[in-house]
Amino acid sequence: MAEEKAKKKEKKQPQEQSACEATCEMLGENTGGEYVTVFDRSDSMEPRCKFGSDGVCCRICAMGPCRIIPDKPGKDRGVCGATVDTIAARNFIRMIAGGAAAHSDHGRAVCETLLEVAEGKSKDYTIKDEQKTIKVAMDLGIEVGERPINEIAADIARAALAEFGNQHGELKYLSKAPLKRQKIWRDLGVAPRGIDREVVEIMHRTHMGVDHEVESLLMQGARCSLADGWGGSMLATDLQDILFGTPEPIISKTNLGCIDPNMVNVIVHGHEPLLSEMIVAASQSEDMINAAKAVGAEGINIGGICCTANEILMRHGIPPIGNFITQELAVSTGAVDAMIVDVQCVFPSLPTIAKCFNTAVITTSKIAKMDGARHIQFDEHNALATAKKIIMAGVEMFKQRPANVHIPQITQDFVGGFSHESINYLLGGTFRASYKPLNDNIINGLIRGVAGVVGCNNPKVKHDWAHLEMIKELLKNDVLVLTTGCGAIAAAKAGLCSPEAAAKYCGEGLRQVCETVGLPPVIHMGSCVDNSRILIAATAMVKEGGLGDDLSDLPAVGAAPEWMSEKAISIGQYFVASGVYTVFGTTFPTLGAQETTKYLFEKMDEKFGGCWAFEPDPIKAAQLMIARIDAARKKLGIDKARERVLFDMEKRRELA
Numbered sequence: 001m002a003e004e005k006a007k008k009k010e011k012k013q014p015q016e017q018s019a020c021e022a023t024c025e026m027l028g029e030n031t032g033g034e035y036v037t038v039f040d041r042s043d044s045m046e047p048r049c050k051f052g053s054d055g056v057c058c059r060i061c062a063m064g065p066c067r068i069i070p071d072k073p074g075k076d077r078g079v080c081g082a083t084v085d086t087i088a089a090r091n092f093i094r095m096i097a098g099g100a101a102a103h104s105d106h107g108r109a110v111c112e113t114l115l116e117v118a119e120g121k122s123k124d125y126t127i128k129d130e131q132k133t134i135k136v137a138m139d140l141g142i143e144v145g146e147r148p149i150n151e152i153a154a155d156i157a158r159a160a161l162a163e164f165g166n167q168h169g170e171l172k173y174l175s176k177a178p179l180k181r182q183k184i185w186r187d188l189g190v191a192p193r194g195i196d197r198e199v200v201e202i203m204h205r206t207h208m209g210v211d212h213e214v215e216s217l218l219m220q221g222a223r224c225s226l227a228d229g230w231g232g233s234m235l236a237t238d239l240q241d242i243l244f245g246t247p248e249p250i251i252s253k254t255n256l257g258c259i260d261p262n263m264v265n266v267i268v269h270g271h272e273p274l275l276s277e278m279i280v281a282a283s284q285s286e287d288m289i290n291a292a293k294a295v296g297a298e299g300i301n302i303g304g305i306c307c308t309a310n311e312i313l314m315r316h317g318i319p320p321i322g323n324f325i326t327q328e329l330a331v332s333t334g335a336v337d338a339m340i341v342d343v344q345c346v347f348p349s350l351p352t353i354a355k356c357f358n359t360a361v362i363t364t365s366k367i368a369k370m371d372g373a374r375h376i377q378f379d380e381h382n383a384l385a386t387a388k389k390i391i392m393a394g395v396e397m398f399k400q401r402p403a404n405v406h407i408p409q410i411t412q413d414f415v416g417g418f419s420h421e422s423i424n425y426l427l428g429g430t431f432r433a434s435y436k437p438l439n440d441n442i443i444n445g446l447i448r449g450v451a452g453v454v455g456c457n458n459p460k461v462k463h464d465w466a467h468l469e470m471i472k473e474l475l476k477n478d479v480l481v482l483t484t485g486c487g488a489i490a491a492a493k494a495g496l497c498s499p500e501a502a503a504k505y506c507g508e509g510l511r512q513v514c515e516t517v518g519l520p521p522v523i524h525m526g527s528c529v530d531n532s533r534i535l536i537a538a539t540a541m542v543k544e545g546g547l548g549d550d551l552s553d554l555p556a557v558g559a560a561p562e563w564m565s566e567k568a569i570s571i572g573q574y575f576v577a578s579g580v581y582t583v584f585g586t587t588f589p590t591l592g593a594q595e596t597t598k599y600l601f602e603k604m605d606e607k608f609g610g611c612w613a614f615e616p617d618p619i620k621a622a623q624l625m626i627a628r629i630d631a632a633r634k635k636l637g638i639d640k641a642r643e644r645v646l647f648d649m650e651k652r653r654e655l656a
């Protein structure tokens with residue numbers, strides 16, 4: 001009893017656990033510890049194993065686990081003789097393989113659906129963006145001519161699927177990168193062949209007794225990550241745009257206050273928009289609305305969590321009600337009638353907490369099932385009917401809501417839905433779409449540089465706090481921020497993704513530009529796979545001219561201050577291999593191995609013109625990023641803000 005009391009006393013206060021007011025309110029609702037959440041489980045896991053955190057534990061074969069202490073003779077190698085650096089490098093690239101596989105399998109599912117749609121086998125979807133279809137066809141070398149759009153789309157889907165199993169040569173989309181970057185990849189031998197092949201090769205190389213050299217391992221990691229960023233993820237984004245439309249700026253609301261007590265609340269969570277698109281369509285159909293009314297609700301309210309939230313936000317303005325770490329807290333409002341999940345970032349604890357609040361947890365993917373959840377298999381051939389069946393599961397739960405519903409009355413307006421295409425139009429106008437205004441304002445110093453701040457939440461860090469501190473420091477220093485994933489939801493909840501944020505948070509130069517163009521200073525570009533949009537936006541900046549001839553020349557940096565997933569490591573590595581300096585917070589999975597860490601933090605810079613860095617303090621991390629931006633500006637000769645000089649006739653004569 002005394003022990004239990006002591007434990008309760010030690011329990012962190014909500015304000016120590018989250019920077020999000022609504023999250024704190026929900027954490028405050030559970031001070032009696034009626035249910036367990038990720039925050040509690042994370043605290044109970046302390047102290048965490050240092051061997052695991054530092055990447056120096058190997059359990060690849062049954063002679064282990066081998067936990068290495070580098071400076072202790074007898075403990076400085078694994079049973080097989082593997083050094084600490086081999087072990088850390090193997091662990092690191094296995095994370096890349098996991099992340100790349102997750103993104104790319106998502107991409108494959110989209111390709112398969114596009115093929116079915118184009119062949120008329122999946123009647124509930126249509127091709128929404130014909131212009132993008134033609135653009136993608138040209139990128140993939142597919143004939144356009146006068147062919148019907150479905151025929152072109154079918155060829156796109158086939159060509160995209162072939163990229164997964166390609167055994168030789170290189171991925172077609174590499175040609176979208178600046179020419180200099182392509183040459184770097186070829187010269188270093190890291191141009192990926194096929195997406196699946198690079199993942200499989202990592203699993204082979206890291207099997208017991210195969211590849212033991214740090215450089216050899218890490219370069220294969222880079223190759224595999226490129227197959228993700230410029231392959232699986234980019235195909236996922238492009239083909240989703242073809243099927244569901246290329247996003248355009250859209251006004252929405254966010255946070256837990258978007259849950260409506262009078263409606264049937266259906267929350268979609270996971271990553272693939274194939275299902276959530278249909279859930280949105282089904283929720284607006286008359287029969288579903290009538291079914292909701294029949295049980296006493298006013299209608300059906302759809303909200304999102306994690307990257308599914310970002311997908312339906314981007315194209316429909318549906319509110320993201322929270323990010324990764326708040327998935328259980330959304331259920332604990334008592335007003336979520338169904339949580340529909342597909343793949344990735346779904347807590348297996350959901351059915352347990354859902355039982356306390358009469359929420360139906362419904363799994364929908366063959367490859368992602370959960371004990372305690374109801375499984376309704378999503379069928380792309382019968383997409384709308386399946387979506388309706390799933391929604392009905394939520395409607396049926398409406399009457400069983402617990403008495404103690406508590407929804408924080410907190411929401412925030414923001415603008416989402418930025419794609420490379422829409423930024424292009426916004427900056428240059430419909431007739432002269434271009435990145436020129438952005439480049440000009442970087443060159444004249446009003447904008448100091450660009451940062452991609454992306455990624456997850458991690459309960460080891462105060463929720464959303466590292467994202468927000470880092471972003472605010474960057475804005476103050478005139479750095480324009482592009483964001484995706486759970487970081488984007490953090491920024492949106494805090495009011496950073498609205499045009500008004502420019503006056504409140506930005507330095508004078510960035511404020512002027514944002515207010516002139518009407519852009520928020522933090523640009524929400526979508527989900528995890530949409531980091532490929534950031535690669536394309538950066539490439540457009542290079543192609544526009546004036547900022548060097550490679551991605552590594554740009555005053556542009558990346559960060560994931562609260563990362564947790566293998567996908568984040570894959571993203572970080574493809575940013576680095578694309579020439580971007582990338583800072584991770586929270587923890588770094590090779591810190592126990594000096595040579596491996598040095599390779600990632602220094603040697604990669606020599607090879608790729610971009611490297612990893614680790615800094616858990618978000619302000620210090622932002623300062624590292626700003627220093628790197630300034631170094632790039634200096635190299636480009638734009639380190640001093642230039643006054644615009646207007647030449648009169650006399651000066652022109654002098655010039656001549």
Ligand code: SF4
Nearest residue numbers: 058061064066078080
């Ligand atoms: Fe230990 Fe070597 Fe087996 Fe890893 S591969 S568990 S280091 S014996």
Ligand code: MSK
Nearest residue numbers: 307345455456485486
């Ligand atoms: S959902 S991978 S927690 S960003 Fe894409 Fe969020 Fe990270 Fe999952």
